[in-house]
Amino acid sequence: MNPGSGFNGVFFRLLGPLQVEAGSEQVHIPPGRQQVILRALLLEAGRTVSTDHLVDVTWDCDPPDTARTQVQICVSRLRKSLAPLGTPLLTSPPGYLLRVEPEAVDVHLSRVLAERAGEAVTGGRPEEAVALLRRAAGLWRGPSLGGPSGRLLRPLADRLDEDRASLVEAYLDLELELGRHDLVVGEIDDLVRRHPLRERLRYQLMLALHRSGRRAEALRVYRRGRELSTAELGREPGPELRALEAAVLAGESPPDPEPAPAAPAAPAAVPAPRSRPGAPCPRQLPADTADFSGRGEQAAALEAALTGPGRDGGRAALCAVVGLPGVGKSALAVHVAHRLARAGFPDGQLYCDLRGGSGTPLDPARALARFLRALGVPDRALPEGLGPRARMYRDLLARRRVLVLLDDAADERQVADLLPPGPGCAAIVTGRSGLAGIPGADLVELDVLPQDQALELLRRVIGPERTDADPEAAAELLRTVGRLPLALRIVAARLVARPHWSLASMAARLADERHRLDQLSHGGLTVRAGLVPGYEGLAPDARRTLRLFALAEGPGQPGQPGWAAGALLDDRRPRPDELLEPLVDARMLAADGTDAAGGPRYRFHDVVRLFARERLAEEETESERREAAARLVGGWLFLAEEADVRTGGGSGRIGAGGRWRPPPADALLRDPAAWLSEERSRLCAAVDLAADHGLDELCWNLALALVPLFHRRGYLREWDRVNDRAAEAVRAAANRRGAAAVAYSRGCLDLDRRRLSDARAAFKEALAAFGELGDVTGRAWCTWGLARLERAAGRRERALELCGRALRDFQEVGNPDGEGRALVLSGHLRTAAGAVDAGEADLARALTLYERTGDPRGRARVLSRMGRMARDLGDERRALRLLTEARELAGGEERVPRTVPGTRDPGDRGGTAARTARAPEQA
Secondary structure, three states, X not given: OOOOOOHHHEEEEOOOOOEEEEOOEEEOOOOOHHHHHHHHHHHOOOOEEEHHHHHHHHHOOOOOOOHHHHHHHHHHHHHHHHHHHOOOEEEEOOEEEEOOOHHXXXXXXXXXXXXXXXXXXXXXXXXXXHHHHHHHHXXXXXXXXXOOOOOOHHHHHHHHHHHHHHHHHHHHHHHHHOOOHHHHHHHHHHHHHHOOOOHHHHHHHHHHHHHOOOHHHHHHHHHHHHHHHHHHHOOOOOHHHHHHHHHHHOXXXXXXXXXXXXXXXXXXXXXXXXXXXXXXOXXXXXXXXXXXXXXXXXXXXXXXXXXXXXXXXXXXEEEEEEOOOOOOHHHHHHHHHHHHHHHHOOOOEEEEEOOOOOOOOOOHHHHHHHHHHHOOOOHHHOOOOHHHHHHHHHHHHOOOOOEEEEEEXXXXXXXXXXXXXXXXXXXXXXEOOOOOOOOOOEEEEOOOOOHHHHHHHHHHHHOHHHHHOOHHHHHHHHHHOOOOHHHHHHHHHHHHHOOOXXXXXXXXXXXXXXXXXXXXXXOOEEHHHHHHHHHHOOOHHHHHHHHHHOOOOOOOOOOEEOHHHHHHHOOOOOOHHHHOHHHHHOOOOEEEEEOOOOOEEEEOOHHHHHHHHHHHHHHOOHXXXXXXXXHHHHHHHHHHHHHHHHOOOOOOOOOOOOOOOOOOHHHHOOOHHHHHHHOHHHXXXXXXXXXXXXXXXXXXXXXXHOHHHHHHHOOHHHHHHHHHHHHHHHHHOOOHHHHHHHHHHHHHHHHHOOOHHHHHHHHHHHHHHHHHHOOHHHHHHHHHHHHHHHHHOOOHHHHHHHHHHHHHHHHHHOOHHHHHHHHHHHHHHHHHOOOXXXXXXXXXXXXXXXXXXXXXXXXXXXXXXXXXXXXXXOOHHHHHHHHHHHHHHHOOOOOOOOOOOOOOOOOOHHHOOOOOOOOOOOO
């Protein structure tokens, strides 16, 4: 029933300035006596109003002698105005009657809506009651009856305004009963500001704030109310407010507002409901989402489990829907429940928000009391305690076909006594975790929406034309919110509210991760508020694990290994992934594949990661964050260097940064070459983490440890980026040794890219710094790099001289890998100069050295050089044997020898074979 749908489409408004609406048109009624008389007739719509009453109302009980004549004139003029509308104004002794349906007058319509709300509450449909009461209260557009000052109408106008206040308080009571405290707190706050002395509103605001975790604000609201009450009224707040203040101070769960069990409390316009014959048939489901989109596969699975032929006919069908906050568990459950309600469960549908994620879950005994009332049990017959109520509940449902929706459950224990027993019943339970143990329940796990379904949701809410006009911006919006339904709906709601915003401008607002959660808020919807209860429900150790684990993962990065949690917390337990499993149970983390040791990897949803980063910044000191980051980077450094050692390198290490040994190191490095390649993106991210936290020593050490991986696999773009981040870190810290090491790495990269002049400059810069620092190891590697450049330039004698210097330095510091590389290079140079015997002698020394140290890759380098020498000398059989053995030892990891000059930089493994130009060899 809508305003304007009354008699002949005419609607009369008295709750504010007088208005007569005929469709979309306004009918002008002259102000003054005609409006006063029309108000009086409309207040008694369909009943005779005496001429004497009209005289008294018009002249405030002090009429002139011509009053009755003037009333007749006004009525005549009103007839002319109303006749075209089909609204008869009839003479009906002893006065006049305006023939109009009560629902066509807002005063009477408000009472009809309030009566229907009372019936909805009795029938167990509180959401419907809320909608009806809100609609009734929304009929007011200002002071009732236009704010008349006459003695007769003023009391009536005051009563009507009080009716509106009661309607508002009634629907707010119901909203709080439904657990919507976060959604209504702003509305109640505005009402309290406008009506500061209404204690019921102040009570509701305190309750909403307390349930939202805002205890300090709730207490401030009480203190302000007490100040006003004592100053304006000369008395203390009422007992209800004082009791609530005591509960907030004690940190106890405050009581629900106490409406009458079957109807909203207080409003004069909401009468007590009438009893109905027969068994009650509750219809408590919340309204279905009008633009529900996607989830077809999950919805079908729920329907099949609840009503399909495969279900066990001897018991109630049970389903549990779990997933992270904001993923749409409740929306899916409500949607499926509506689809099944009428045909599958004709005896009714029960619904309860169990507030499992709020930190103050609803007591199952209270939930049972609500259900029993909805099933027709009067208050006087309600048993005390959980057990007796559960027994009565099971008995009432044993022979009925009822669908029960238990939303936001904390765990199996909370719902155990709320599950229906009978074979004709079914239940859907939603929650973040702790529901896998419900006996016989089918489990449906929700993840974020697939790309196509997320896009369709956006199209449905903001319109296909607007979405399709900028598909790139639409895709960027989906990416930035991680296709999380709640976040996507908030974005869509903001776009609908601001049609002048483009999708690209919305995407730009979300681009800054530091403020993204601030942007993901609209009205009562906010992503952050959905995450806070789950976070606060974790144990303190789990909360700290969540915060620190946010250091391990950046935007767009793959899942992180479980040992990272051990490093961040400095916990050396054998199975560090145990630290993260409580976060998986709470749906704050998700498992994402396995690592090389077979252990799980873990990842955040993007918005959860942003939330964890916020908590990290607020609850961990800068020193604590830096120390945790240092342990994590140290773990990656240990594994990278150990992997290099196990693949035949590592003895040429320049740096000596702090290391943290992960417990599963041996299991992770069973195939060290494969581990290095698989983890390269995470290793590069660890370099970024070190740079971001000013860990310059760890930063350049890890960057240098990755050089063999980058060189062997041709990951030149990653090499370049890591060098840049390490250079920033050492420059900011004025770390000369680190700067020299990064310059050496840059020289090796330039050598791979055939930028020989750049490589020479980098090696010379590094050599000078290492020389000033007295670092013999660094000096040796730079000298060896310059020797390779001289060989590339055809200056063999100069190359041999530098090679000899490098060899002596390597011998001085006891670096067998460096010695071997210098001997391989000098052997090549001597052979190329015609001194074959001397060259072979150098290669033989190198081979012996690598055999003694057990370095298969070093042996492969020597055998490869020997094979090419044999080929050049015409001994093809020996060449084939040596080169075959070299390749077997290298396991296919060594670079293909270059034969043609080239400059291509593919930057990934796929380009390695394409870069086959002869160049100075790392080997």
